[in-house]
Amino acid sequence: IGKETIPAALEGKFDDIARVYKKEIMYDAIIFPQKDLMRGKLSQRASIDDIINFEHSNPETVSFWRKSISNMTSQACIKCGGGINSLSIDAGGYASICSLYVEDKISFLSNDEKTIRKYLKDSHNKMQSYYINSKCSTCDQKSICRWCAAYANLEHGNSSEPIDFMCELAQRRISAFTEV
Template sequence: MTQEHVTTVRLADMPLFKNTRARRTLINLTFEITARCPNDCRHCYINLPAGDREAKRRELSLEEIDAITDEALELGTLWVLLTGGDPLLRKDFADIYLLLKRKGFLVEVFTAGTLINREHVDLFKQYPPRSLETTVYGVTRETYERVSRKPGSFDAFMQGLERLWAAGLKVNLKTVALRSNLHEMPAILEFCREHCPEDYRLDDFLHLRYDGDPKRNEEIKSERLTTEEIIALDKTDPKELQGWKTMCGSMIFERKEYGDHRLFKCGAGMDAAVIGYDGVLRPCDSLVHPDFTYDLRRGNLTDAWINFVPRMWEAEIHKQEFEETCGTCSLRNICMWCPARAHLETGELDAFLPEFCTLTHARVEAFGNGETAEADQRPPVEVDLVPTPGKEY
C-alpha cells in the first residue's frame, strides 16, 4: 500500500532488520513467564494446570526479569513478547508489563483471553502494547470447550474480546486447526477475517510437548489433520492459498549435492531467543534439546547470547539417511522440517520425518503447478542464515 510520502515496507526488508542479523543483535526476546494456564487445551505443547505449585515456584521472579532485561537492553533488544501458558495468570503481570514498558521495549502479549478483566483493559488502554494476540478455538461453546476442556471458557473468552474491542484496543486473532474443531473451521476463519482482516493467521501444525509427556503427545498426534485435510484447508483460506502459491513459486531451488554437513542452517540464534518460565534460554521456540539450552539462573544473558548460542552452528549431521533425503532436497525451504522439530518428534536432531516430507510434496503439487523437485531447473535460492565459521560479523 502506497500513499503520498508514505510507503509500507516489510519488516524483513528494512535495513534495521537486515543489520540485526548480520551483527547478531538480540533484537527480539520472548518470555514465557508461566507455563500455567486456566485452560487445558488438547493440543498445547507447554501448558500446566493453573494451580501447579511446583511450576509456580520455578517461575522467574519480577526481580529476575528486571535483571535479565537490563542485559537485553545492552544487547540491543527492541521487542519483548510476554506469553505462556497464559501470562495474565500471574498476579504480578501488570508489574512485569510496566517494568518492560518503562524500559522502552515494544511489548507484545499473547493470551488465551479468558482472564481479561477491567484492570487489564485499563492497563492496555493507558499503556498500549505493540500487539495483543489470542487464539480462536471455536465460535460455538461446544467446539471451543471441546478444545479448551474448561467449562465456561468460551463465555469468558468472548467477554474478554468484547471488553478489549469496546475499549478500542486492536486484537490480533489466530486459530489452530485440530480434529476437534475442523468441522467449524470455515466459521472460525470467517470470524477471524471479520474482526482482524489483515493480521489473522491459521496454524495447521501441532507441536509435540516440550516436556516430552508421552500421554499428552499421543493426544496431540490424535488431533493432527491428514495431509489431504491440510491441503483442503489451505485452499479455502485466501491468505494461506496465496502464501503457499508464493512460496512454491519462489522458494524451490535446484536439487544438488552441497557437501555441507551443518545441522542448523536457519535463523535460530541470529536475532531472537526464548526464555522459559524457569529461566532456561532457547535459541528458538522449539529447540529444547539439552545441548542447546542455557540456564540463566546459573549464568547470564550476555554469556548465553555471546558465547553459548553460537556453539549450535558447530553441530553436524550424522545420519546418512538424512543426507540422502532432506540434505539435498530442493523443497527444503518450504518444508516444516527442522532439527528442533525432528528432536521433538523422534528424540534425534537429524531424523528424517516422512510425514513432513509427504505434506511438503503435496503442497508443491497443489500450489506449485505440479512442479516436482527433480523437474525444477531454476538456479538455487536456498536460504542460509548461519554465519560462516571464521568470518567476522
C-alpha cells in the first residue's frame, strides 16, 4: 500500500474485492525504488503514521506484530533464502538469487547446473556478508525491521547501508504493538 491507496485499504475496498474472488489479501507497506534504482517511487510511500494506523485497524496484523515483537531475536544472520531455496529468472533468461536483487545475474540458459548452483551459493554467501558487515547486524530490532541487502541496494545502491525508513518503522511498530 502507498499513500494513494491507504484510504481505500482502510475502507476495506481491497478486502471486498478479495472476498468476491475468494482470495486472501496481504498488504505490504514498504515501497522501494524501481529495480533500475530510480528513486522516484519513494514519494509514493505511505507515512509511518499511516502505516501504523492501518496496521492497528487489522486484528490479525496487530496479533502478528505483537507475536513478532515478543519473539524478537538477536539472530546472527538474516533469514534469507535467496540462492538457497529460491531464485528469480527474468524474461531474458538471467537468474538472480531473488527478484529484488538484480545487480548480479547469471545466464540460466548458457550455463550448466553446476555453474548455476555455485553462483547461487556464492551469491547467497555474498548477501550474508553484506549483512554481517552492516550496522544492522548488531541492531536489536533487526528481526522487526526485516532489513536485507537487496532492499538496501534498491534504496541506496549500496547493499550494506541501513534504511532509515525501515529503522524508524521498526521502532514505531515496537512502541505501538508492545503489550504492556
